[in-house]
Amino acid sequence: MMTSEFFTTWFLPGVWVTVQVTVLSAALGAAISFGIGLARGSQFWIVRFLAGTYFEVFRGMSALVLMFWMFFALPLFGWQLVPLWAGVSALGLTYGAYGSEIVRGSLAAVTPAQKEAGIALNFTRLQRLRLIELPQAWPEMVPPFNNLLIELLKGTALVSVITVADMTFAGNLLRLGTNETTPVYTLLLVLYFVLAFVITRGMRLLERRAKAGIGQLPAKNGRTTRKPGARGESLQAGSQSAGGMG
Amino acid sequence: MSWDWNVVDDFMPRFWDGVLVTLQALAIGTLIAFALGLVWALAQRSAQAWVRWPVVAVTEFIRNTPLLVQLFFLFYVVPNFGPSMSPLTTGIVGLGLHYSTYTAEVYRAGIDGVPAGQWEAATALSLSKGRTWRAVILPQAIRRVVPPLGNYVVAMLKDSPMIATIGAFDMLGEAQAFSNETFTTEALTVVGVAFIVIAYPASLLIRALERRLVR
Numbered sequence: 021m022m023t024s025e026f027f028t029t030w031f032l033p034g035v036w037v038t039v040q041v042t043v044l045s046a047a048l049g050a051a052i053s054f055g056i057g058l059a060r061g062s063q064f065w066i067v068r069f070l071a072g073t074y075f076e077v078f079r080g081m082s083a084l085v086l087m088f089w090m091f092f093a094l095p096l097f098g099w100q101l102v103p104l105w106a107g108v109s110a111l112g113l114t115y116g117a118y119g120s121e122i123v124r125g126s127l128a129a130v131t132p133a134q135k136e137a138g139i140a141l142n143f144t145r146l147q148r149l150r151l152i153e154l155p156q157a158w159p160e161m162v163p164p165f166n167n168l169l170i171e172l173l174k175g176t177a178l179v180s181v182i183t184v185a186d187m188t189f190a191g192n193l194l195r196l197g198t199n200e201t202t203p204v205y206t207l208l209l210v211l212y213f214v215l216a217f218v219i220t221r222g223m224r225l226l227e228r229r230a231k232a233g234i235g236q237l238p239a240k241n242g243r244t245t246r247k248p249g250a251r252g253e254s255l256q257a258g259s260q261s262a263g264g265m266g
Numbered sequence: 267m268s269w270d271w272n273v274v275d276d277f278m279p280r281f282w283d284g285v286l287v288t289l290q291a292l293a294i295g296t297l298i299a300f301a302l303g304l305v306w307a308l309a310q311r312s313a314q315a316w317v318r319w320p321v322v323a324v325t326e327f328i329r330n331t332p333l334l335v336q337l338f339f340l341f342y343v344v345p346n347f348g349p350s351m352s353p354l355t356t357g358i359v360g361l362g363l364h365y366s367t368y369t370a371e372v373y374r375a376g377i378d379g380v381p382a383g384q385w386e387a388a389t390a391l392s393l394s395k396g397r398t399w400r401a402v403i404l405p406q407a408i409r410r411v412v413p414p415l416g417n418y419v420v421a422m423l424k425d426s427p428m429i430a431t432i433g434a435f436d437m438l439g440e441a442q443a444f445s446n447e448t449f450t451t452e453a454l455t456v457v458g459v460a461f462i463v464i465a466y467p468a469s470l471l472i473r474a475l476e477r478r479l480v481r
Contacts, residue, residue, distance in 0.1 A: 080465035082424040085438055085458050093451035096268060170330060177332035181431055188335055201342040209331045209339065216330040
């Protein structure tokens with residue numbers, strides 16, 4: 021059985037480590053997402069090419085293999101990473117590559133007229149990005165970022181393989197020590213599910229606030245964003261009720 | 267820094283064994299994910315609430331928990347009260363089960379995307395329920411869902427090294443064993459490069475497929 025001593029010395033700190041790894045790699049991933057995502061829309065082909073190469077390489081890479089490589093092979097090239105940082109970098113680099121596609125896609129989805137209006141008003145590129153494009157692209161980014169964050173949370177279980185003492189690691193320790201597997205792995209699954217649920221709730225809140233943020237701009241309200249969505253929903257609802265009939 | 271091509275040469279035979287195991291896991295895992303996902307998607311549309319709710323709950327749970335812990339669960343917990351399987355079989359079942367919850371969502375979106383008029387036409391022609399699904403709805407839905415399904419195959423390829431953690435000898439498992447025996451790391455680098463070499467053309471293929479199928 022899981023003793024209370026084991027619980028306080030390994031399991032609770034493990035939960036905390038999982039949260040830490042999630043937050044740290046999410047921060048790194050977000051930075052990379054925006055950096056690479058913006059670079060992929062750059063006006064210089066060499067920047068676009070380099071960012072595109074980064075995207076393809078890290079999207080094609082398995083996070084677990086990358087983590088192993090950083091943990092075991094990188095020290096031979098002269099860099100010894102603390103296990104936690106090897107895990108965080110591997111997760112951040114991989115999920116940052118996925119995130120860059122979200123940033124690139126939603127920036128590209130901003131109506132061209134908005135960019136042209138910015139040019140007409142003699143905004144600099146940075147001003148256009150900061151004041152026009154990002155505020156409108158941001159609400160579109162939040163739902164896919166939520167999915168990515170859940171994937172990242174699930175990915176953090178991998179760090180247990182390179183000896184970071186997260187909650188999966190604690191679960192494995194308990195299995196090795198007591199051979200008692202059913203309660204601990206069930207508890208682990210439930211805990212991950214609860215964490216994912218908390219993240220989803222938080223991101224829903226963020227999404228609502230982001231949508232309200234552009235909803236306050238009078239010109240955008242209803243006309244461009246809401247109507248197509250409403251039509252799509254009614255179409256879907258129609259097909260669903262018909263599906264019930266057939 | 268030290269890089270020794272002789273080590274790479276020594277690793278090659280085992281590397282190809284690992285590639286075979288990875289591809290085998292991927293192929294069977296894909297079959298399970300595609301078939302089971304369709305079952306989930308259809309069950310989620312069932313008229314009976316007692317079919318719908320458990321399936322929704324189970325797929326949500328599986329989708330929101332890590333594949334790694336699910337593999338541990340299948341490998342260490344399930345034998346306590348159920349069948350005990352070899353590492354590779356466990357890995358294949360785990361991959362297939364995990365990704366079936368993703369493909370279920372893809373199928374669901376594809377089925378929802380079939381216009382309502384198609385359902386009504388099938389009703390007007392008084393086609394049976396099975397006939398409606400097989401001859402009208404699914405052929406149109408599947409066409410739309412091929413590219414996203416392909417994306418999940420690539421995702422599954424990248425998650426497949428996780429089966430090494432329960433002792434299967436896929437690419438990563440072979441590389442790990444080889445590295446531990448010889449105190450080298452070239453094998454890990456080879457496997458890392460191999461993943462990019464396999465995944466990049468695969469994603470190009472899916473993009474081409476997307477352009478052809480979705481218009």
